[in-house]
Amino acid sequence: MASTTGNARLALGGLLLLGIADLGLINLKLAPEYAEEQAKQSHVPGARPEGTTSAKASAPRPPATPTPSVAVAPPPQPTPTPEPPNAAPEPTATTSALPVVSAVATTPPAPTAEPPPAPVVSTGKPAAVSDxxxxxxxxxxxxxxxxxxxxxxxxxxxxxxxxxxxxxxxxxxxxxxxxxxxxxxxxxxxxxxxxxxxxxxxxxxxxxxxxxxxxxxxxxxxxxxxxxxxxxxxx
CATH class of the missing domain: 3.30.1330.60 (OmpA-like domain)
Structure with missing residues (x-):
């Protein structure tokens, strides 16, 4: 009876392993542990050697019902930040070096009348005068x-x-x-x-x-x- 129960556990474990393997969710590190457990069960006293399982154990395994795949949502994408409009480049010292020439025509100032020359004041006596x-x-x-x-x-x-x-x-x-x-x-x-x-x-x-x-x-x-x-x- 104990061997039958052990075999049943082994069979159930195999089905679970197949199902998990089909889903791709089993960790490969569990495979050696499962093999070791199966070896221990095979050395239990009164257990049947391989190939002598009961009719219940040798019965055809029901087909594994495929577990529906769980759709994994993609990670949220960061919302693109709108770029600011292109700012005008800052003027440099070289661009403002040239003088701004006004387009307004200027009228030349009207010439001013020069004042008459002031009389020259002499301090000494002039030269002798002819008769x-x-x-x-x-x-x-x-x-x-x-x-x-x-x-x-x-x-x-x-x-x-x-x-x-x-x-x-x-x-x-x-x-x-x-x-x-x-x-x-x-x-x-x-x-x-x-x-x-x-x-x-x-x-x-x-x-x-x-x-x-x-x-x-x-x-x-x-x-x-x-x-x-x-x-x-x-x-």
């Missing part, structure tokens, strides 16, 4: 003397501290009284020119000497022409 010459027995200013008078006028306006002294002369012809009066009129003619151009009387003095101080004492027409004059001295 103002006259025609015979006349006190009228000639055209040739105008350039000399204009230069003196410019110096007087540039330096308000300057003053002039006018000395009238005549040649040696004629009487002393006539030559003295003629030399006075010649000095007055030059003085009136400066008064007419803005020089006050306080800056001008006059003197009449007639023919007593000739520039050339010789009695020649050339000497007489040189003596009909007005001298201008800086004071």
């Amino acid at each position: 103002i010459l006259f025609e015979i027995d006349s006190n009228l200013l000639t055209l040739s003397s105008k350039s000399t008078l204009d230069e003196v006028l410019k110096q007087l306006k540039a330096n308000p501290s300057l003053r002039i002294h006018l000395r009238g002369h005549s040649d040696q012809l004629g009487s002393r009284e006539h030559n003295l009066e003629l030399s006075r009129k010649r000095a007055a003619a030059v003085e009136n020119f400066f008064h007419a151009n803005g020089i006050p009387h306080s800056r001008i003095t006059t003197e009449a000497v007639g023919g007593m101080k000739p520039a050339d004492p010789t009695n020649t027409p050339t000497a007489w022409a040189r003596n009909r004059r007005v001298e201008i001295e800086w004071r």
Whole structure:
């Protein structure tokens, strides 16, 4: 009876082993343990040797009912994280080095009128002035003397501290009284020119000497022409 029960256990164990093997779930390490257990059962006293099992043991084994396979769910896949939109590249130092040129056309500034030059103020006395010459027995200013008078006028306006002294002369012809009066009129003619151009009387003095101080004492027409004059001295 004990041998029959042992055989039945062995048969049941074999069926279970086949079923588990069919499912692919048995650990291969259990196969040696099962073989060792089967060997122990074969040496139990009163047990039948191999090939002498009872009719119940030798009965045909029922077909193993296949155990339905258990579907193993795949591991959850990580949810893809949406990528952020492409950000614009940060500007580097080299991209901002170039200056930005404005496209707006600029109107050039209108030229401004330059102020008139200021008069040059002289601190010293100018150079000596040429004599103002006259025609015979006349006190009228000639055209040739105008350039000399204009230069003196410019110096007087540039330096308000300057003053002039006018000395009238005549040649040696004629009487002393006539030559003295003629030399006075010649000095007055030059003085009136400066008064007419803005020089006050306080800056001008006059003197009449007639023919007593000739520039050339010789009695020649050339000497007489040189003596009909007005001298201008800086004071």
